Amino acid sequence: MDYVELRVQAPRELADILVAELAEVGYNTFEDNDEGFCAYIDEDQFSPDDVAEIMARYQGMGEVEYDHRIITRQNWNAEWEKNFEPLVIAERVSVRAPFHAARPDLAHDIVIMPRMSFGTGHHDTTALMLTNQLAVNHQGQRVLDMGCGTGILAVMAAQLGAAAVLAVDVEPWTAENAADNARENNVEGTVEARLGDITALEGEEPFDIILANINRNVLLDDMPAYARYLKPGGPILFSGFYEEDLAQIRAAAEQAGFVYESHLVQNHWVSAIFRQPA
Known part of the structure; x- marks a missing residue:
């Protein structure tokens, strides 16, 4: 489609x-x-x-x-390949296409082909989420990436040492793209891409970390579910909303039991870290 x-x-x-x-x-x-x-x-x-x-x-x-x-898929690819430039985030993460040179001087090198998915790192919300991920201990953790897009945050989680990452998105080609990008980055054994919304998590045990870069309305609607699927003491990283929406996101998160920790702002967009009480 x-x-x-x-x-x-x-x-x-x-x-x-x-x-x-x-x-x-x-x-x-x-x-x-x-x-x-x-x-x-x-x-x-x-x-x-x-x-x-x-x-x-x-x-x-x-x-x-x-x-x-x-x-169309074809037009998206052509436009992206024509305009996409390699990106460096927080002086530690390189985001590039397969046809760009690697950056061995940086700690993390992520290769992304977006097809019809969003999330090359160039949008402020993705860059903010990657920056916030660098501040969270992923080592040996089980991670949920909701609204995974290209799978870039899932790949980042795997590179940060996550033991397992479930990447979920509602669009079929997006889930496929996330799986392809996991293979491109040699983390297919760690990252599972799954088609669906929050209901696709039915039967899953709670996660150690949740990443949710979607949009304000989905975050608000699914906030109670996030609380069910996050272990005590675990962090949840949100993005996909504007700075003026932070108060509403914070109110919903706190009503669900989360505790606010910090947030970053870039060009009016926000990524915030909350935590499930221990």
């Missing part, structure tokens, strides 16, 4: 509101740019009427322009 990319030009304050509204009607990935943002949704869920209604609702708050295009 293809994606629809909705490109929106809007002032920052209004863009944040529009992102929240679009998330309510099924848009599940957002990328900021200098003029506004892009939002992505499966083609069969795209409704021009929904978009027009949302945009009309906020006409008086600022000038907004928008259009959309279909992104």
Whole structure:
């Protein structure tokens, strides 16, 4: 199935509101740019009427322009290969494609081919999650990566010494891509990619660490489940939301029993660490 990319030009304050509204009607990935943002949704869920209604609702708050295009697997790959540059995160992690040179001077080298998945490390939320992972002891731990995308966080967990990583995503090609990237990074024996949402965890024992880089609404909806699936004393890393949403995420997390530890901010995006009480 293809994606629809909705490109929106809007002032920052209004863009944040529009992102929240679009998330309510099924848009599940957002990328900021200098003029506004892009939002992505499966083609069969795209409704021009929904978009027009949302945009009309906020006409008086600022000038907004928008259009959309279909992104096929082939077009996504071509665009990505044309524009993707190697990335260094926290001076310790190299994120690159197979056709880029390795960085033996860095502690971690992650090779990613995204296909139709999101999560090359270039989006602020992924970079923030990787940075936060570096501060968490993964050695010998069993890790859950919810909304795994390309599997980049799962690969990072394996490289940090995790004993086992379950990477879960709702899109079939994303789960396949995560499995491929695990093989590309020689951690296929550690990383299991699974298709599904939070219900795919039924029957699983609690995890030592949970990584959840999804979006605000999914995080809020699934917060009680995260509490069930995290061992006492274990950390949970969240991202996929804006700085102004942190208070709402924190309130839901604390209601579920988690304790706030810290958060990082980059270009209005947040990654926060909470912990299950021991």
